[in-house]
Amino acid sequence: MTNATVVPTIQRAPAKPFFFHTSAHLLRITRLKANTLGELLDALRQCPDDAIFEHTFRTLQEHHFIREGFSNDFAHWALSDCNEPSLAERLASVDVRAFTSVSELRERFVQIVDSYLQRNPGVGSRMAQETFYFCAADIVILPTSFVASTMHEFAEGVRRVSLHSIHHHFIEARLRIKLMSNDFSQWLHEDVGLTETARALNRIDIYTGTLEDVRGQIVRIVERALI
Amino acid sequence: MDSVKQIAENTPETSADSSDLPMAAAEPVPIRPERRQSPRTWETPPAPAPPPHLDDYRAIVGEAELDELRFLARDLKRKSVKMVNSTAVGGGVAEMLNRLVPLLGELEVTTHWDVITGGNDFYEVTKAFHNALHGSAYDLTRQAQEIFLMYNEQNRQRMQFPEDVVVIHDPQPAALIGARENTSARWVWRCHIDLSNPDPRVWGFLRPFIEQFDAAIFSSQSFARQLPIPQYLFYPCIDPLSEKNKELDDSFVQKVCDEFGVDRSRPIVTQVSRFDRLKDPVGVVQAFKLARKYVDCQLVLAGGGASDDPEGAVVLQEVKETAGNDPDIIILDLPPWCALEINALQRASTLVVQKSIKEGFGLTVTEALWKGKPTIGGAVGGIPNQIIHKLTGALVHSVEGCAYQIRYLLTHPEFAAQLGKNGHEHVKENFLMTTNVRRWLLLFRILLGRRTT
Numbered sequence: 001m002t003n004a005t006v007v008p009t010i011q012r013a014p015a016k017p018f019f020f021h022t023s024a025h026l027l028r029i030t031r032l033k034a035n036t037l038g039e040l041l042d043a044l045r046q047c048p049d050d051a052i053f054e055h056t057f058r059t060l061q062e063h064h065f066i067r068e069g070f071s072n073d074f075a076h077w078a079l080s081d082c083n084e085p086s087l088a089e090r091l092a093s094v095d096v097r098a099f100t101s102v103s104e105l106r107e108r109f110v111q112i113v114d115s116y117l118q119r120n121p122g123v124g125s126r127m128a129q130e131t132f133y134f135c136a137a138d139i140v141i142l143p144t145s146f147v148a149s150t151m152h153e154f155a156e157g158v159r160r161v162s163l164h165s166i167h168h169h170f171i172e173a174r175l176r177i178k179l180m181s182n183d184f185s186q187w188l189h190e191d192v193g194l195t196e197t198a199r200a201l202n203r204i205d206i207y208t209g210t211l212e213d214v215r216g217q218i219v220r221i222v223e224r225a226l227i
Numbered sequence: 228m229d230s231v232k233q234i235a236e237n238t239p240e241t242s243a244d245s246s247d248l249p250m251a252a253a254e255p256v257p258i259r260p261e262r263r264q265s266p267r268t269w270e271t272p273p274a275p276a277p278p279p280h281l282d283d284y285r286a287i288v289g290e291a292e293l294d295e296l297r298f299l300a301r302d303l304k305r306k307s308v309k310m311v312n313s314t315a316v317g318g319g320v321a322e323m324l325n326r327l328v329p330l331l332g333e334l335e336v337t338t339h340w341d342v343i344t345g346g347n348d349f350y351e352v353t354k355a356f357h358n359a360l361h362g363s364a365y366d367l368t369r370q371a372q373e374i375f376l377m378y379n380e381q382n383r384q385r386m387q388f389p390e391d392v393v394v395i396h397d398p399q400p401a402a403l404i405g406a407r408e409n410t411s412a413r414w415v416w417r418c419h420i421d422l423s424n425p426d427p428r429v430w431g432f433l434r435p436f437i438e439q440f441d442a443a444i445f446s447s448q449s450f451a452r453q454l455p456i457p458q459y460l461f462y463p464c465i466d467p468l469s470e471k472n473k474e475l476d477d478s479f480v481q482k483v484c485d486e487f488g489v490d491r492s493r494p495i496v497t498q499v500s501r502f503d504r505l506k507d508p509v510g511v512v513q514a515f516k517l518a519r520k521y522v523d524c525q526l527v528l529a530g531g532g533a534s535d536d537p538e539g540a541v542v543l544q545e546v547k548e549t550a551g552n553d554p555d556i557i558i559l560d561l562p563p564w565c566a567l568e569i570n571a572l573q574r575a576s577t578l579v580v581q582k583s584i585k586e587g588f589g590l591t592v593t594e595a596l597w598k599g600k601p602t603i604g605g606a607v608g609g610i611p612n613q614i615i616h617k618l619t620g621a622l623v624h625s626v627e628g629c630a631y632q633i634r635y636l637l638t639h640p641e642f643a644a645q646l647g648k649n650g651h652e653h654v655k656e657n658f659l660m661t662t663n664v665r666r667w668l669l670l671f672r673i674l675l676g677r678r679t680t
Binding site: 061143160161 | 289290291292294295298301311326445448451453457458459460464533594611615616617648649652653656657665666670672673
């Protein structure tokens with residue numbers, strides 16, 4: 001039996017309610033762009049944090065409907081415009097949920113591209129088919145009309161909020177709370193006492209399903225805790 | 228005379244050149260329905276439908292999405308916005324503002340829409356500017372500059388700007404920025420045109436005005452310029468409730484196909500676009516002929532522009548010559564108000580093609596993706612923003628590539644259906660009118676310093 005199915009069968013009143021929020025993003029075009037992998041590396045080092053956020057965390061939301069084959073914009077460009085599948089695979093393997101700060105995430109991408117270009121020195125100056133434009137996300141945080149004072153209301157809230165809200169609480173959250181976790185798991189652990197349920201949520205793979213699939217998995221795990 | 232011209236004649240099926248015959252020559256020849264010579268469509272434009280309300284979008288984007296718009300608008304309720312452009316009717320900007328302004332009003336963001344005025348000399352100059360900003364060579368004279376500035380000054384004196392945000396659309400009213408010193412408004416320049424390769428003199432003339440704005444908005448990353456002000460990316464959008472995109476009864480789709488002689492029992496490949504070389508309709512016919520050696524299908528080329536554009540008529544003639552007497556190639560020169568018929572043809576299609584050689588954003592791609600159609604697009608302009616190769620459609624770079632993708636998608640319907648499904652979701656997330664409203668509200672909040680609620 002996997003850990004994901006070992007959820008408590010208790011039902012507790014939360015110590016405090018869960019307020020569902022959401023975030024809205026506006027795309028800003030920065031001055032940085034890359035026509036070669038060498039230029040990409042330079043821009044990765046210089047670009048603002050919100051550009052790294054845009055091309056990793058945010059692009060996952062923008063492409064939330066894709067089940068496989070899309071991880072981040074850098075990997076996509078390395079494959080589709082630079083024809084470097086090996087580099088693309090490495091870039092695509094970066095799981096944003098392994099990072100609690102954008103600077104660590106930036107360092108990981110720099111490291112991958114830098115080491116690839118050192119091993120393949122001729123590749124760095126080859127022109128890509130299309131330019132990579134560095135964009136950044138300006139964020140506005142918003143409340144929603146959903147508040148959960150019980151586990152049933154929490155499950156209902158997860159079912160009914162927008163996918164932007166799911167992304168805000170489940171994926172972007174770790175940059176805010178600086179923990180290898182998410183808002184849902186934190187609430188279930190700290191305010192409801194459902195530690196195993198919290199852990200089960202944290203193990204959901206966001207790269208092998210759509211965000212709607214992720215929502216469905218969250219609901220199923222939470223419902224199992226209600227039995 | 229009927230305003231709709233159906234070009235391809237209902238010719239005998241034996242006319243195809245032997246080199247174009249399908250390889251599986253033993254296949255029975257399909258029976259084709261009789262094609263009308265004069266399909267029934269509108270002679271004149273029908274009255275425009277009233278703009279939809281926000282709640283009309285609930286079934287499409289969901290209650291939570293509409294709630295987010297309301298929350299975004301909540302802190303803007305005592306704020307006002309002015310939109311300024313150069314035409315009240317016709318063209319994509321006016322069409323977009325006709326939908327956007329009422330929706331912002333419904334969200335209690337008071338939005339005024341003003342249209343500048345000018346003489347023929349002004350519009351001649353701004354048309355030339357438009358073409359020059361798209362890359363055409365242009366001799367910018369002092370007289371042209373004076374005409375541009377004089378009409379902008381006349382409009383500046385006529386107009387008032389008491390709003391909190393002023394949005395100037397496109398270059399024509401750009402010099403109205405001269406009025407900002409007397410206002411406390413935030414000023415935004417919304418550029419709807421491709422500035423990736425502008426005539427340097429015209430851009431050099433306009434640039435000092437643009438630099439005085441608080442922000443600029445472009446439709447593609449590649450259209451942005453090096454400017455000292457923030458530049459935002461607003462993709463163009465479609466309205467899912469417009470005649471071009473709304474759901475249709477299958478009986479209507481069937482009726483349109485019957486009238487145009489399109490056989491729904493066989494695969495239909497469609498390109499909707501003006502008869503313009505940049506849309507490469509001749510290349511589409513060539514790709515279709517290559518593909519049909521392997522798969523049975525029909526081609527529908529539905530467009531316009533041949534009756535009011537001399538070059539369009541020439542291109543149409545080239546398309547007809549390339550098509551020959553092929554009964555499976557249906558060429559339709561439609562007037563611009565046949566949105567319902569275009570909608571029906573797109574919905575009847577098995578695949579949609581937009582094999583452009585140069586493109587702005589490519590809203591016909593957006594329309595096809597919204598209808599869940601597997602879509603093949605030229606890898607130019609804004610098409611790669613919409614078609615992510617093998618994920619939301621197929622990108623091609625040549626006639627041969629286009630032919631291969633037609634063959635592949637027609638023979639792999641499950642993969643094609645997945646592309647169509649992904650494409651629909653891509654449009655829903657990024658290219659709908661409600662997304663556009665969200666972007667405007669976000670921008671207003673950011674400009675007015677209201678990032679959190």
